[in-house]
Amino acid sequence: MTANWYLWRRLFRDTTGGPGRVRRSGAALIGGGWALAIAALVAERTGAPFWLQRVLAWPGFLWLALSIYLLLAVVAGELVRPLLRRFLEHRDRRGKRAVAAVPHRERVPAGAPAEKPHHAVSPPEKPRAEEPGAEESGAEEPGAEEPGPPALVTAPAPSRRLFVSRVVAGAAAAAAVGTVGYGTYGVLRGPGVKRVTVPLAKLPRAAHGYRIAVVSDIHLSPVLGRGFAQKVVDTINSTRPDLIAVVGDLVDGSVKDLGPAAAPLARLEARHGSFFVTGNHEYFSGAEQWVEEVRRLGLRPLENDRTELAWFDLAGVNDIAGESEGQGPDFAKALGDRDTARACVLLAHQPVQIHDAVDHGVDLQLSGHTHGGQLWPGNLLAKAANPTVAGLERYGDTQLYVSRGAGAWGPPTRVGAPSDITVIELASKQA
Template sequence: MFLLVVGGGLALLHIYIWKRLVRDTTSPGLVRRVAAVALILLVAFMIAAFVFGTQADPAVAQWFAWPGYLWLALFYYLMLATLVLEVPRLFLRKWAKSDEPIAGVSRRVFLARGTAAIAGAAAVGIVGYGTTVAMGGPSVTRVPITLRRLDPRASGFRIALISDVHLGPLLGRSFTQRVVDLVNEQRPDAVAIVGDLVDGSVEHLAEAAEPLRDLRSTHGTFFVTGNHEYYSGYTEWVDHVPTLGIRPLRNERVSITHHGGTFDLAGVNDATAYQWQDDADVGKALRGRDPARAVVLLAHQPVDVQDAVDHDVDLQLSGHTHGGQITPFELLVSLQQGAVAGLSQHGNTQLYVTRGAGFWGPPVRVGAPPDITVVELRAP
């Protein structure tokens, strides 16, 4: 039902785009037919990217993922620009009805072509810029966070926070290596991968994930599942990451002692895991812990913060949102997750959300550059 609703909505929106950008700007004939066929092909690529992008071998999937996902981004900004331009079209409606032509065409066609050209130029410019940002790779964001119960001896502990790499048809081994090199340059005390590492099976992406074996830190690398691990076959990835020297935290915790000071690092399954009978359980992860000791929780989705508050967690580290990835999509993300990026306070619990290292779908980031965050824990 969800796919039918989304598919129907996309079909209607594409009809609107065809009307405004093709039918209103051209006369019946070859140009209009070619434009219609091109639009149908782009939609077909987009559907193929959605349906088969995580199922096929990335070497094959990239051939329809690149055009399909780029069209999705262009379509998104064409929609926004065209809708905004409906306002001046409305005000110029009476002017466009005049019989006096402009540049050899009717005023109606002139107005339609002008707004189509503006919408097209805006969409191409924004997507072009966003592609260079997304493919340029993540930068490092450094964030000091004071924990009310942190043992002063553990103050200065640095966690490299990685999220939303989304290895798949568009991002492969070379991107993973860039992430690993960037993290190792920071010389962290621990590395936390908070989900959505992959979009595909171990069979297809084991080679792309291989550089993770070279992550270096004082206390090791930890991993929690994101929703995309469940779409990709979470059990095989949970079994595979330990072969890369990464420890999954599945509703469990570890105690970390640093320079004589100890705190707890806990991790929970993704918030959607209940659909695969693999629930997220903060209570189970924290059962029996010393309440005087600080606890840092790894949870893929920011929406888990209410459970963290209920269990007196000091800090939750999350990803999932991509910072919105393509503005103004962050407005919807905020409604669903409650937080988009950065540090926020929820009762006695602090929540930090990273924008993520990679991207999902379109290789485009606008208003939300990719990042890896180095969180430095500090005592009061």
């Protein structure tokens, strides 16, 4: 509430001369925006009719993003405000000094004889006889002033404080709208492709150059639907991977509502198949139903399970959120009896699962969940909650790669954390 009042004050109250329609409209905009945002979140979590979710999602979630950057821009404006005021004061002082330095010439009424030098002596004028009829004709004397047009009445210029408030508020609004607009465009056009080479000590020479397409956090929803899923599928297939790993948070909604949006996943193409592990959002959306749905679409779910490929083991564990339903991660079940001489790649949605991966001798863990922070400075919050926010890092003998994800949760917007699909190219140290 305090932040909303602050936004209203700086954007509407301080930029107007007094109470009126603009201030009332500003209060309605800010209050209504937050009402839509809360309604969109509640509708998604409670499984409201899908048409209602779609009506609320776009304006509500976009307001979430816009309000964040309006607040940041207005706070930044507090630093600019005194500098701009000082600049204007300095300019005004310079202008006054310049005006004072210009000499003023005495104005002479029209028709009046010019003042003659004191040394000049003019001959006395002879009295002129009054012309007959001049008084009756109403003729004006030469030099008499004629009435001019009426003076225009102009509105007074705004005070310096009001002017500064309007400039700062306008700049803040433009910066926020531009940032959110560009960040939304970046999500809707689809993820880019990142390529990362990861050397594994146990990987045989024959597997050198093996490519795994990693995609996480697609977040199909009332905002990101079937068209977005098709873009993700087309981007993955264009990389021609050997294996596809979908590491959680595929959806934000039920199979009933989003099953058609997920249908393009059936067209994923990889030599050794496509694999899936749950993320925390699957447990908000009916994890069991989604596991069956992705199986129907041709992906293989790895529910605390492992498959032995030709050159390495591929394992997957459930997300931590499944613990509330008795379906949490079970590393012993997925990894306990494997041949530790073989390289092992683990799919686990959250980076915090890396510590269990280290204990079980995993060579490479592939994760998502963080979105890279999604909305700057969200990366600072993500860094506080996750060992790695994005990219490749080593923990003992285990490497962890965290994708920023393909989609977005809530606002379909990313700032400072562009979406990606990562092609992991495994490298053998024996090559």
